[in-house]
Amino acid sequence: MPKFSPLxxxxxxxxxxxxxxxxxxxxxxxxxxxxxxxxxxxxKDTARQDLLMRNLQNLHKDRPQxxxxxxxxxxxxxxxxxxxxxSDNSMSKxxxxxxxxxxxxxxxxxxxxxxxxxxxDLLPNVGVVPSGIVHVVDRQQEGWAYFAP
Amino acid sequence: MPKFSPLxxxxxxxxxxxxxxxxxxxxxxxxxxxxxxxxxxxxKDTARQDLLMRNLQNLHKDRPQxxxxxxxxxxxxxxxxxxxxxSDNSMSKxxxxxxxxxxxxxxxxxxxxxxxxxxxDLLPNVGVVPSGIVHVVDRQQEGWAYFAP
Amino acid sequence: MPKFSPLxxxxxxxxxxxxxxxxxxxxxxxxxxxxxxxxxxxxKDTARQDLLMRNLQNLHKDRPQxxxxxxxxxxxxxxxxxxxxxSDNSMSKxxxxxxxxxxxxxxxxxxxxxxxxxxxDLLPNVGVVPSGIVHVVDRQQEGWAYFAP
Numbered sequence: 001m002p003k004f005s006p007l008x009x010x011x012x013x014x015x016x017x018x019x020x021x022x023x024x025x026x027x028x029x030x031x032x033x034x035x036x037x038x039x040x041x042x043x044k045d046t047a048r049q050d051l052l053m054r055n056l057q058n059l060h061k062d063r064p065q066x067x068x069x070x071x072x073x074x075x076x077x078x079x080x081x082x083x084x085x086x087s088d089n090s091m092s093k094x095x096x097x098x099x100x101x102x103x104x105x106x107x108x109x110x111x112x113x114x115x116x117x118x119x120x121d122l123l124p125n126v127g128v129v130p131s132g133i134v135h136v137v138d139r140q141q142e143g144w145a146y147f148a149p
Numbered sequence: 150m151p152k153f154s155p156l157x158x159x160x161x162x163x164x165x166x167x168x169x170x171x172x173x174x175x176x177x178x179x180x181x182x183x184x185x186x187x188x189x190x191x192x193k194d195t196a197r198q199d200l201l202m203r204n205l206q207n208l209h210k211d212r213p214q215x216x217x218x219x220x221x222x223x224x225x226x227x228x229x230x231x232x233x234x235x236s237d238n239s240m241s242k243x244x245x246x247x248x249x250x251x252x253x254x255x256x257x258x259x260x261x262x263x264x265x266x267x268x269x270d271l272l273p274n275v276g277v278v279p280s281g282i283v284h285v286v287d288r289q290q291e292g293w294a295y296f297a298p
Numbered sequence: 299m300p301k302f303s304p305l306x307x308x309x310x311x312x313x314x315x316x317x318x319x320x321x322x323x324x325x326x327x328x329x330x331x332x333x334x335x336x337x338x339x340x341x342k343d344t345a346r347q348d349l350l351m352r353n354l355q356n357l358h359k360d361r362p363q364x365x366x367x368x369x370x371x372x373x374x375x376x377x378x379x380x381x382x383x384x385s386d387n388s389m390s391k392x393x394x395x396x397x398x399x400x401x402x403x404x405x406x407x408x409x410x411x412x413x414x415x416x417x418x419d420l421l422p423n424v425g426v427v428p429s430g431i432v433h434v435v436d437r438q439q440e441g442w443a444y445f446a447p
Contacts, residue, residue: 035435042298051340055431056179058408062429064322073298074200110207131211133204133296137184140294145438147431148297148446149340149370160398191447222447223349238307259356280360282353286333289443297446 017064036067038139040132040148041076046090049079052149053094069104069139071132073111080107080126081117092123096110099125159181187279187288189297190225198228201298202243209250217290218253222260228265229256229275239290241272242266248274257281336366336437337445338430339374344388347377349391350447358399367402367431367437371409377416378405378424390421397423406430 037059041052050069059066070079078084079091087093095105105123109130119128129135140146186208190201199204201219208215220227227233228240238244244254256271268277278284289295335357339350350368357364368377376382377389389392393403405420407428417426427433437443 028240034431035439037435037438040296040298048340048372052407055371058429059431059435061433063435066435073204075196110203112377114203118418131207133208134184134211136296137186137208137212137215137294140186140340141184143294145435146444147338147434148296189445189447191346224352259352275385280356282357283333283360285445286335286357286361286364287441288331289335290441295444298380 004062016135020111027067034065034067035063036137036139036144037069037147038144039068039070040136040146041070041072041079041149042074044075044084047087048149049076049091052079053091053098055147055149056098056103057094060098062101068098068102069143069144071106071108071134071136073108073130073132074115077111077115077117080105080123082123083121095123096125103139106132106135108135154155165261174246183214183216185288185291185293186218186296187285187293188217188219189285189295190219190221190228191223191297193224193227193233197298198225198240201228202247202297204296205252206243208212209247209252215245216293217247217251218255218293220255220257220285222257222281223264226256226260226264226266229254230270230273231272233268237270244272245274255281255284257284332363332365333361334440334442335367336442337366337368337436338444339368339370339377340372340446342373342382346447347371347374347389348362350377350397351389353447354396354401358396358401365442366396366400366432367404367442369404369406369427369434370410371405371406371430372413373406375409375413375415378403378421379419380421381419387421387431393421394423402434404430406433407421 012044023082030074039052039056042050056068056070059068073078080095081089083089106128106129107126109128111132112128136146153253157264188201188205190198192198205217205219208217221229229244248254255273255278258277261267261277264275285295319434337350337354339347355365357366370378376387377386378393379385397403401437403424404427405424407426409430410416410426434444
Protein backbone atom coordinates (compact mmCIF):
# COMPACT_ATOMS: atom_id res chain seq x y z
CA MET A 1 0.00 0.00 0.00
CA PRO A 2 1.51 3.39 -1.00
CA LYS A 3 2.11 5.97 1.71
CA PHE A 4 -0.50 8.41 0.46
CA SER A 5 -3.25 6.14 -0.88
CA PRO A 6 -6.59 7.86 -1.47
CA LEU A 7 -8.03 5.66 1.28
CA UNK A 8 -5.55 6.91 3.84
CA UNK A 9 -6.09 10.57 2.84
CA UNK A 10 -9.85 10.13 3.03
CA UNK A 11 -9.62 8.55 6.46
CA UNK A 12 -7.49 11.36 7.80
CA UNK A 13 -9.86 13.95 6.34
CA UNK A 14 -12.83 12.21 7.92
CA UNK A 15 -11.07 12.09 11.27
CA UNK A 16 -10.16 15.76 11.04
CA UNK A 17 -13.73 16.79 10.26
CA UNK A 18 -15.08 14.59 13.06
CA UNK A 19 -12.57 16.07 15.49
CA UNK A 20 -13.60 19.60 14.47
CA UNK A 21 -17.19 18.63 15.27
CA UNK A 22 -16.19 17.54 18.78
CA UNK A 23 -14.10 20.66 19.36
CA UNK A 24 -16.94 22.94 18.22
CA UNK A 25 -19.29 21.85 21.04
CA UNK A 26 -17.17 22.92 24.04
CA UNK A 27 -16.52 26.15 22.11
CA UNK A 28 -20.28 26.80 21.99
CA UNK A 29 -20.64 25.99 25.70
CA UNK A 30 -17.88 28.47 26.49
CA UNK A 31 -19.84 31.14 24.58
CA UNK A 32 -22.53 30.86 27.26
CA UNK A 33 -20.18 32.88 29.45
CA UNK A 34 -20.06 35.57 26.75
CA UNK A 35 -23.80 36.07 26.39
CA UNK A 36 -25.23 38.13 23.57
CA UNK A 37 -28.57 39.85 24.04
CA UNK A 38 -30.69 42.18 21.95
CA UNK A 39 -32.95 44.41 24.03
CA UNK A 40 -36.09 46.05 22.61
CA UNK A 41 -37.70 49.23 23.98
CA UNK A 42 -41.18 50.20 22.82
CA UNK A 43 -42.33 52.68 25.42
CA LYS A 44 -41.87 56.36 26.24
CA ASP A 45 -42.72 55.62 29.90
CA THR A 46 -39.68 56.81 31.86
CA ALA A 47 -40.26 54.47 34.83
CA ARG A 48 -40.12 51.56 32.41
CA GLN A 49 -37.08 52.98 30.57
CA ASP A 50 -35.42 53.44 33.96
CA LEU A 51 -36.07 49.79 34.86
CA LEU A 52 -34.48 48.85 31.51
CA MET A 53 -31.39 50.97 32.14
CA ARG A 54 -30.86 49.59 35.66
CA ASN A 55 -31.14 46.08 34.26
CA LEU A 56 -28.52 46.88 31.60
CA GLN A 57 -26.18 48.36 34.24
CA ASN A 58 -26.58 45.17 36.32
CA LEU A 59 -26.00 42.93 33.30
CA HIS A 60 -22.87 44.85 32.32
CA LYS A 61 -21.54 44.75 35.90
CA ASP A 62 -22.21 41.02 36.38
CA ARG A 63 -21.22 39.96 32.85
CA PRO A 64 -18.68 42.55 31.59
CA GLN A 65 -17.93 40.35 28.58
CA UNK A 66 -21.60 40.29 27.43
CA UNK A 67 -22.49 41.79 24.05
CA UNK A 68 -25.53 44.05 24.44
CA UNK A 69 -27.55 45.91 21.82
CA UNK A 70 -30.59 48.06 22.61
CA UNK A 71 -33.04 48.77 19.77
CA UNK A 72 -35.68 51.51 20.14
CA UNK A 73 -39.02 51.41 18.31
CA UNK A 74 -41.80 54.00 17.98
CA UNK A 75 -42.32 55.95 21.22
CA UNK A 76 -39.33 54.04 22.70
CA UNK A 77 -37.09 56.27 20.57
CA UNK A 78 -37.44 58.90 23.32
CA UNK A 79 -34.74 56.92 25.18
CA UNK A 80 -32.24 57.91 22.50
CA UNK A 81 -33.15 61.46 21.37
CA UNK A 82 -31.44 64.64 22.62
CA UNK A 83 -34.77 66.30 23.40
CA UNK A 84 -37.94 64.73 24.82
CA UNK A 85 -41.03 66.97 24.60
CA UNK A 86 -38.76 70.01 24.27
CA SER A 87 -36.63 69.28 27.37
CA ASP A 88 -33.22 67.64 27.60
CA ASN A 89 -33.44 63.85 27.73
CA SER A 90 -33.13 62.79 31.40
CA MET A 91 -31.69 59.41 30.32
CA SER A 92 -28.78 60.94 28.36
CA LYS A 93 -26.18 60.43 31.12
CA UNK A 94 -26.95 56.74 31.63
CA UNK A 95 -27.10 56.18 27.84
CA UNK A 96 -23.65 57.83 27.55
CA UNK A 97 -22.20 55.77 30.42
CA UNK A 98 -23.43 52.46 29.00
CA UNK A 99 -22.31 53.46 25.47
CA UNK A 100 -18.81 54.06 26.78
CA UNK A 101 -18.99 50.64 28.47
CA UNK A 102 -19.65 49.07 25.06
CA UNK A 103 -23.45 48.78 24.94
CA UNK A 104 -24.77 49.67 21.48
CA UNK A 105 -27.84 51.91 21.27
CA UNK A 106 -29.65 51.65 17.94
CA UNK A 107 -32.65 53.59 16.64
CA UNK A 108 -35.11 52.00 14.20
CA UNK A 109 -34.75 53.75 10.82
CA UNK A 110 -38.42 53.15 9.92
CA UNK A 111 -39.48 54.93 13.13
CA UNK A 112 -37.11 57.85 12.41
CA UNK A 113 -38.66 58.36 8.97
CA UNK A 114 -42.21 58.05 10.33
CA UNK A 115 -41.56 60.47 13.24
CA UNK A 116 -39.31 62.82 11.19
CA UNK A 117 -36.37 62.28 13.55
CA UNK A 118 -32.96 62.91 11.96
CA UNK A 119 -29.56 61.50 12.93
CA UNK A 120 -28.78 64.92 14.50
CA ASP A 121 -31.77 64.58 16.82
CA LEU A 122 -30.25 61.45 18.38
CA LEU A 123 -27.91 61.41 21.37
CA PRO A 124 -24.21 61.07 20.48
CA ASN A 125 -23.10 57.40 20.13
CA VAL A 126 -26.60 56.28 19.13
CA GLY A 127 -26.52 54.35 15.86
CA VAL A 128 -29.26 53.62 13.33
CA VAL A 129 -30.45 50.29 11.89
CA PRO A 130 -32.55 50.39 8.70
CA SER A 131 -35.27 48.28 10.35
CA GLY A 132 -35.49 47.61 14.09
CA ILE A 133 -37.63 44.48 13.78
CA VAL A 134 -35.37 42.97 11.10
CA HIS A 135 -32.37 43.60 13.38
CA VAL A 136 -34.02 42.06 16.46
CA VAL A 137 -35.21 39.00 14.51
CA ASP A 138 -31.86 38.51 12.73
CA ARG A 139 -29.93 38.71 16.02
CA GLN A 140 -32.12 36.02 17.59
CA GLN A 141 -31.73 33.82 14.50
CA GLU A 142 -27.96 34.22 15.04
CA GLY A 143 -28.38 32.88 18.59
CA TRP A 144 -28.75 36.05 20.65
CA ALA A 145 -31.14 36.20 23.63
CA TYR A 146 -34.06 38.68 23.72
CA PHE A 147 -35.08 40.98 26.55
CA ALA A 148 -37.84 43.59 26.56
CA PRO A 149 -38.84 45.14 29.91
CA MET B 150 -6.58 -5.61 -0.75
CA PRO B 151 -10.00 -6.20 -2.43
CA LYS B 152 -11.74 -3.30 -4.16
CA PHE B 153 -14.63 -3.10 -1.68
CA SER B 154 -13.02 -4.02 1.62
CA PRO B 155 -15.10 -3.20 4.74
CA LEU B 156 -12.44 -0.68 5.66
CA UNK B 157 -12.82 1.20 2.41
CA UNK B 158 -16.62 1.22 2.66
CA UNK B 159 -16.48 2.46 6.25
CA UNK B 160 -14.07 5.20 5.30
CA UNK B 161 -16.28 6.41 2.49
CA UNK B 162 -19.32 6.36 4.78
CA UNK B 163 -17.47 8.34 7.42
CA UNK B 164 -16.36 10.87 4.83
CA UNK B 165 -19.90 11.19 3.47
CA UNK B 166 -21.35 11.78 6.95
CA UNK B 167 -18.62 14.30 7.76
CA UNK B 168 -19.26 16.09 4.46
CA UNK B 169 -22.99 16.25 5.24
CA UNK B 170 -22.06 17.89 8.54
CA UNK B 171 -20.07 20.57 6.72
CA UNK B 172 -22.81 21.15 4.16
CA UNK B 173 -25.46 21.48 6.89
CA UNK B 174 -23.82 24.58 8.40
CA UNK B 175 -23.97 26.86 5.35
CA UNK B 176 -27.57 25.63 4.92
CA UNK B 177 -28.39 26.88 8.44
CA UNK B 178 -26.64 30.18 7.75
CA UNK B 179 -28.73 30.58 4.61
CA UNK B 180 -31.87 30.13 6.73
CA UNK B 181 -30.94 33.38 8.47
CA UNK B 182 -32.17 35.08 5.31
CA UNK B 183 -35.51 33.31 5.70
CA UNK B 184 -36.19 34.36 9.28
CA UNK B 185 -39.07 32.87 11.24
CA UNK B 186 -40.65 34.91 14.01
CA UNK B 187 -43.55 34.39 16.37
CA UNK B 188 -45.09 37.66 17.57
CA UNK B 189 -47.17 37.90 20.76
CA UNK B 190 -49.80 40.57 21.42
CA UNK B 191 -51.17 40.96 24.96
CA UNK B 192 -52.75 44.40 24.92
CA LYS B 193 -55.98 46.04 23.77
CA ASP B 194 -54.17 49.40 23.53
CA THR B 195 -54.62 50.47 19.90
CA ALA B 196 -51.48 52.66 19.83
CA ARG B 197 -49.46 49.60 20.81
CA GLN B 198 -51.30 47.34 18.34
CA ASP B 199 -50.65 49.97 15.66
CA LEU B 200 -46.92 49.94 16.47
CA LEU B 201 -47.03 46.16 16.12
CA MET B 202 -48.77 46.27 12.74
CA ARG B 203 -46.34 48.87 11.33
CA ASN B 204 -43.45 46.70 12.47
CA LEU B 205 -44.96 43.68 10.73
CA GLN B 206 -45.50 45.69 7.53
CA ASN B 207 -41.84 46.76 7.66
CA LEU B 208 -40.63 43.23 8.32
CA HIS B 209 -42.68 41.85 5.44
CA LYS B 210 -41.44 44.60 3.09
CA ASP B 211 -37.75 44.20 4.05
CA ARG B 212 -37.81 40.37 4.36
CA PRO B 213 -40.60 39.15 2.01
CA GLN B 214 -39.43 35.56 2.54
CA UNK B 215 -39.83 35.74 6.35
CA UNK B 216 -42.32 33.41 8.03
CA UNK B 217 -44.42 35.44 10.48
CA UNK B 218 -47.05 34.28 12.98
CA UNK B 219 -48.94 36.62 15.33
CA UNK B 220 -50.55 35.09 18.42
CA UNK B 221 -53.11 37.10 20.45
CA UNK B 222 -53.66 36.54 24.18
CA UNK B 223 -56.30 37.90 26.58
CA UNK B 224 -57.16 41.56 25.82
CA UNK B 225 -54.82 41.32 22.78
CA UNK B 226 -57.53 39.30 21.04
CA UNK B 227 -59.18 42.64 20.19
CA UNK B 228 -56.65 42.86 17.32
CA UNK B 229 -58.38 39.89 15.66
CA UNK B 230 -62.13 40.20 16.43
CA UNK B 231 -64.71 41.67 14.02
CA UNK B 232 -66.13 43.95 16.72
CA UNK B 233 -64.27 45.82 19.47
CA UNK B 234 -66.55 47.29 22.16
CA UNK B 235 -69.49 47.10 19.75
CA SER B 236 -67.77 48.98 16.87
CA ASP B 237 -66.06 47.57 13.77
CA ASN B 238 -62.42 46.69 14.42
CA SER B 239 -60.26 49.57 13.12
CA MET B 240 -57.36 47.16 12.53
CA SER B 241 -59.33 44.85 10.20
CA LYS B 242 -57.93 46.31 6.96
CA UNK B 243 -54.29 45.98 8.00
CA UNK B 244 -54.93 42.47 9.38
CA UNK B 245 -56.50 41.51 6.01
CA UNK B 246 -53.61 43.02 4.02
CA UNK B 247 -50.94 41.21 6.04
CA UNK B 248 -52.96 37.96 5.96
CA UNK B 249 -53.04 38.15 2.17
CA UNK B 250 -49.27 38.73 2.24
CA UNK B 251 -48.85 35.44 4.13
CA UNK B 252 -48.71 36.54 7.78
CA UNK B 253 -50.67 34.12 9.99
CA UNK B 254 -52.93 35.60 12.67
CA UNK B 255 -53.77 33.14 15.45
CA UNK B 256 -56.09 33.52 18.43
CA UNK B 257 -55.39 31.70 21.71
CA UNK B 258 -58.10 29.04 22.19
CA UNK B 259 -57.91 29.30 25.98
CA UNK B 260 -58.63 33.05 25.78
CA UNK B 261 -61.56 32.44 23.41
CA UNK B 262 -63.16 30.01 25.88
CA UNK B 263 -62.53 32.34 28.83
CA UNK B 264 -63.91 35.41 27.01
CA UNK B 265 -66.72 33.49 25.22
CA UNK B 266 -65.40 34.46 21.79
CA UNK B 267 -66.42 32.10 18.99
CA UNK B 268 -64.69 31.43 15.66
CA UNK B 269 -67.42 33.54 14.00
CA ASP B 270 -66.46 36.54 16.15
CA LEU B 271 -62.96 36.54 14.63
CA LEU B 272 -61.93 38.42 11.50
CA PRO B 273 -61.79 36.29 8.32
CA ASN B 274 -58.39 34.56 7.86
CA VAL B 275 -57.74 34.51 11.62
CA GLY B 276 -56.90 30.99 12.80
CA VAL B 277 -57.06 29.43 16.25
CA VAL B 278 -54.38 27.58 18.22
CA PRO B 279 -55.51 25.45 21.20
CA SER B 280 -53.05 27.25 23.52
CA GLY B 281 -51.26 30.48 22.64
CA ILE B 282 -48.45 30.04 25.14
CA VAL B 283 -47.78 26.44 24.04
CA HIS B 284 -47.60 27.66 20.43
CA VAL B 285 -45.23 30.54 21.23
CA VAL B 286 -42.95 28.32 23.33
CA ASP B 287 -42.94 25.46 20.80
CA ARG B 288 -42.07 27.83 17.93
CA GLN B 289 -39.08 29.20 19.85
CA GLN B 290 -37.94 25.69 20.73
CA GLU B 291 -38.05 25.02 16.95
CA GLY B 292 -35.68 27.97 16.40
CA TRP B 293 -38.08 30.85 15.72
CA ALA B 294 -37.35 34.35 17.03
CA TYR B 295 -39.77 36.11 19.44
CA PHE B 296 -41.09 39.65 19.23
CA ALA B 297 -43.65 41.33 21.48
CA PRO B 298 -44.11 45.12 21.20
CA MET C 299 -2.05 -5.33 6.72
CA PRO C 300 -2.18 -5.96 10.51
CA LYS C 301 -5.55 -6.42 12.23
CA PHE C 302 -5.37 -3.19 14.25
CA SER C 303 -3.55 -0.85 11.90
CA PRO C 304 -3.71 2.86 12.87
CA LEU C 305 -5.68 3.44 9.68
CA UNK C 306 -8.37 0.93 10.67
CA UNK C 307 -8.64 2.34 14.20
CA UNK C 308 -8.89 5.88 12.83
CA UNK C 309 -11.61 4.87 10.39
CA UNK C 310 -13.68 3.24 13.13
CA UNK C 311 -13.24 6.27 15.37
CA UNK C 312 -14.33 8.59 12.59
CA UNK C 313 -17.38 6.44 11.89
CA UNK C 314 -18.29 6.35 15.59
CA UNK C 315 -18.05 10.13 15.91
CA UNK C 316 -20.09 10.65 12.75
CA UNK C 317 -22.74 8.22 14.03
CA UNK C 318 -22.91 10.10 17.35
CA UNK C 319 -23.55 13.27 15.37
CA UNK C 320 -26.50 11.66 13.61
CA UNK C 321 -27.91 10.24 16.86
CA UNK C 322 -27.67 13.63 18.61
CA UNK C 323 -30.19 15.28 16.26
CA UNK C 324 -33.25 13.11 17.02
CA UNK C 325 -32.36 13.51 20.72
CA UNK C 326 -32.63 17.30 20.35
CA UNK C 327 -35.93 16.98 18.46
CA UNK C 328 -37.35 14.85 21.29
CA UNK C 329 -36.54 17.67 23.73
CA UNK C 330 -39.08 19.82 21.89
CA UNK C 331 -41.76 17.84 23.75
CA UNK C 332 -40.16 18.87 27.05
CA UNK C 333 -40.15 22.61 26.46
CA UNK C 334 -38.22 24.92 28.77
CA UNK C 335 -39.35 28.52 29.14
CA UNK C 336 -38.20 31.46 31.21
CA UNK C 337 -40.99 33.99 31.87
CA UNK C 338 -40.28 37.62 32.81
CA UNK C 339 -42.68 39.85 34.74
CA UNK C 340 -41.99 43.59 34.88
CA UNK C 341 -45.31 45.06 35.95
CA LYS C 342 -47.31 45.57 39.15
CA ASP C 343 -50.53 45.71 37.10
CA THR C 344 -52.69 42.90 38.51
CA ALA C 345 -54.71 42.42 35.30
CA ARG C 346 -51.44 41.77 33.47
CA GLN C 347 -50.12 39.51 36.27
CA ASP C 348 -53.42 37.63 36.15
CA LEU C 349 -53.05 37.11 32.38
CA LEU C 350 -49.56 35.76 33.07
CA MET C 351 -50.77 33.32 35.74
CA ARG C 352 -53.61 31.99 33.57
CA ASN C 353 -51.11 31.43 30.75
CA LEU C 354 -48.81 29.52 33.10
CA GLN C 355 -51.74 27.38 34.34
CA ASN C 356 -52.63 26.58 30.71
CA LEU C 357 -49.02 25.78 29.82
CA HIS C 358 -48.67 23.47 32.82
CA LYS C 359 -51.98 21.72 32.02
CA ASP C 360 -51.19 21.25 28.32
CA ARG C 361 -47.46 20.44 28.76
CA PRO C 362 -47.08 18.92 32.26
CA GLN C 363 -43.48 17.98 31.45
CA UNK C 364 -42.48 21.60 30.63
CA UNK C 365 -39.83 23.29 32.76
CA UNK C 366 -41.05 26.77 33.73
CA UNK C 367 -39.25 29.56 35.58
CA UNK C 368 -40.79 32.96 36.33
CA UNK C 369 -38.43 35.85 37.09
CA UNK C 370 -39.76 39.09 38.61
CA UNK C 371 -38.09 42.48 38.05
CA UNK C 372 -38.73 45.89 39.62
CA UNK C 373 -42.45 46.52 40.21
CA UNK C 374 -43.11 42.97 38.97
CA UNK C 375 -41.80 41.72 42.32
CA UNK C 376 -45.28 42.46 43.73
CA UNK C 377 -46.30 39.10 42.20
CA UNK C 378 -44.04 37.34 44.70
CA UNK C 379 -44.19 39.36 47.98
CA UNK C 380 -46.40 38.49 50.99
CA UNK C 381 -47.77 42.03 51.19
CA UNK C 382 -48.64 44.42 48.35
CA UNK C 383 -49.27 48.02 49.46
CA UNK C 384 -49.93 46.77 53.00
CA SER C 385 -52.54 44.14 52.04
CA ASP C 386 -52.12 40.39 51.56
CA ASN C 387 -50.99 39.50 48.04
CA SER C 388 -54.08 38.45 46.05
CA MET C 389 -51.90 36.26 43.79
CA SER C 390 -50.48 34.16 46.67
CA LYS C 391 -52.84 31.20 46.17
CA UNK C 392 -52.12 30.83 42.45
CA UNK C 393 -48.38 31.28 43.08
CA UNK C 394 -48.54 28.52 45.72
CA UNK C 395 -50.52 26.19 43.43
CA UNK C 396 -48.09 26.60 40.51
CA UNK C 397 -45.08 26.27 42.85
CA UNK C 398 -46.43 22.94 44.08
CA UNK C 399 -46.88 21.92 40.44
CA UNK C 400 -43.15 22.54 39.87
CA UNK C 401 -43.06 26.08 38.46
CA UNK C 402 -40.13 28.03 39.93
CA UNK C 403 -40.75 31.62 41.05
CA UNK C 404 -37.57 33.69 41.28
CA UNK C 405 -37.07 37.25 42.51
CA UNK C 406 -34.31 39.45 41.07
CA UNK C 407 -31.71 40.03 43.81
CA UNK C 408 -30.76 43.45 42.41
CA UNK C 409 -34.41 44.57 42.69
CA UNK C 410 -34.64 43.25 46.27
CA UNK C 411 -31.61 45.30 47.32
CA UNK C 412 -32.88 48.42 45.51
CA UNK C 413 -36.41 48.10 46.99
CA UNK C 414 -35.21 46.90 50.43
CA UNK C 415 -37.17 43.65 50.13
CA UNK C 416 -35.82 40.79 52.27
CA UNK C 417 -36.17 37.04 51.74
CA UNK C 418 -38.77 37.06 54.56
CA ASP C 419 -40.92 39.53 52.61
CA LEU C 420 -41.30 37.00 49.78
CA LEU C 421 -44.04 34.37 49.54
CA PRO C 422 -42.98 30.87 50.66
CA ASN C 423 -41.41 28.83 47.82
CA VAL C 424 -40.17 31.96 46.04
CA GLY C 425 -36.45 31.75 45.34
CA VAL C 426 -33.90 34.45 44.61
CA VAL C 427 -31.44 34.81 41.71
CA PRO C 428 -28.54 37.25 42.13
CA SER C 429 -29.46 39.04 38.88
CA GLY C 430 -32.75 38.57 37.05
CA ILE C 431 -31.47 39.75 33.66
CA VAL C 432 -28.38 37.51 33.84
CA HIS C 433 -30.66 34.56 34.64
CA VAL C 434 -33.09 35.29 31.78
CA VAL C 435 -30.26 35.80 29.26
CA ASP C 436 -28.33 32.70 30.41
CA ARG C 437 -31.44 30.51 30.17
CA GLN C 438 -32.07 31.63 26.59
CA GLN C 439 -28.42 31.02 25.70
CA GLU C 440 -28.96 27.49 27.05
CA GLY C 441 -31.88 27.04 24.61
CA TRP C 442 -34.88 28.04 26.72
CA ALA C 443 -37.80 29.97 25.18
CA TYR C 444 -38.79 33.45 26.48
CA PHE C 445 -42.25 34.70 27.34
CA ALA C 446 -43.21 38.06 28.84
CA PRO C 447 -46.91 39.03 28.87
